[in-house]
Amino acid sequence: MISTLRIDHHAPHKADLIRVLITALAPLSDQPDVRTWWLHRHWKLGPHLLVLVETVSDPLPDTVSLIERAAGAAVRACPSDNPVDPEQWILTSVALGRAELVEGPYGPVRPDNTISWVTDGALDTFIRDEAALEVKGRLTAAGLPVLADASARGEDARTSALIGMMTLATAYPDGGMTRGYLAFLSHWKEFLHWLPAGADIESSWAAAYDEQKDFLDALLRDVATPDDRPGAEAQQWRGWAQEAHDPARDLARRGLVLPYPHADRFDLAKGMGDDLGRRWGGDDDRSYSDFHVQFRKLDFTRLGDSDAFSAYRFTINCFFDLVTLMDVSPLERYALAYFLTRAVEDQTETTWSDIVARGVARQALDPDAHPTLPWRGR
Template identity: 30%
Template sequence: VDGRRRLAQAEAAGRAELIPPPYGPLVPDNTVRVEPVDRSSLTALIGPDGVRLREDLLALGLPALDAGAAFLAERANTSTARVELVVAALAAHAAAHPEGLVGGHYSYVSHLEDFLAQEDHDGRIRAAFDRRWDAVGGRIAALVGRIASGGETGWEGAWADWSTDAWRIAEQRFEAGADFTGVRAEYVDRAAALGDPATAERWDRGARTRYSDFHRLLHRSDPQGTMWSRPDYLVYRACTNGLYRLLTICDVRPVERYLAAHLLVRSVPELTGHRWQARVGEVISAVEGTR
């Protein structure tokens, strides 16, 4: 891949992840650079408690990174291998949720559907994701079911252990008074600073008009937005953000993460019979029926 294409990919990933430029200069793979770190910008975004948790979860993830890197090396670090790694990690992470695979997968539905609403206006990405499910869905569902049931083996175990420990640490700190809410205005400012109008609108609730069907229904099910301050939501979000950072270190591209989320979400009805559309619809009926 030439340098210009790599920088273009970095710019696209930067918009998706709210990471500002510069994205260069490019350095060879396996380069290690030791530099002083200014945490003031990150602290303004997620607060001191969030920064401390972020760093501790990254350090906690070293065994998972070692295991994941070894798995990818055995598979020549192909995109297919990276997607399998993410599916396994997401399944193990959902299994650590108090409500298991069903409860844990809602975060992935949200992550996926928001991406598709913003980036897939013509439906081609979803169609491509569906074609991948048609090709490998049976194998993926078996993988998700095995791991979500506690049957992880080999390298998968390190990721399952990380998710279990991450939840325990984050929950303990939250119960002790840690603040994991973040600063919404900082997200809006960072998105605007990237200079991309679509990204700025996506993060600015006052300007945003495009929402997924999932998020529109979710709002109807909880018009006051009480779920966003629930302890289980805040703890799981903090841990899931930590997981996504680990996956980025494994060279996982954002689109591969979204594909893996799609595959896992498609697996849930196959494995459990649970369909988010039906469940959210039930809640909407209960909420709107009481008005």
């Protein structure tokens, strides 16, 4: 059973609140009825955090009391002093809902600095299957100590997030970072493709990359070099990725996570507008980034272990949830994915177009190979 406490906290920066909350909730792990607990950050009905607790059955009264006391103490220690304007936030939520496929209603906005138990609605706006949610919860819980350690060391949140991304790229089981980085490339390519100012944003990222190229190159080399020091952040993320591998792979084998958007995402998108339906449908009636135009030519079933990629995709999405807890904004996350892409291509002296072209050439020799797209999920 999963119980959820909502902490409405409108301030845009939540690092202090999260740090206090992680410490205050630590005794939950010793409760006899608790399997695991984790945090989730979201914006629907107002900026907030969720405390999700998986128990063997209905939570014990002592467990409920501990959660409520910890949440109350954290809010008192780190109150929000920046309540959002409800009408403006609802307008913002409409845009966020379209971007993330989160349907309304988006109001009323909950009051700032309040605590309440969630008794209705989905516990996660992306994952619908309870088995996948439980795995996501365990992986998020396993990542919280990494965040806490980085915060205690005074690490820059964006650098910490980039180290995590680089570690995940190097940990990809089929080809390491030479293949693993493509998932991050796809992430920012699709984002910029739909923005009118996408080309200008990419130009600004390119200039920022050039300014710190030496630092990013050195950081990637450090991450790619095994470091057995227990406190090394890359080593911590490497351990997290290893812990994620088996349960994520099991979800993939069971068809609970896929290498492409599930059909229910397409149905949800159609319900939110014809334009979103086309965007998420993956058909030929929409435009694509230069990367995706070429990538769509490939037969994914000939690219190695599709279960491994499905598991990797799920793991990245779990990591991105942790990134929100670092006070790293979505735009910053996309920029970091761009920096990772450039650093990998500079170090490996290759480009995504070279990689995809080689795949297309190999595929041409296989008469049974056919492009996987449009999505089979449709």
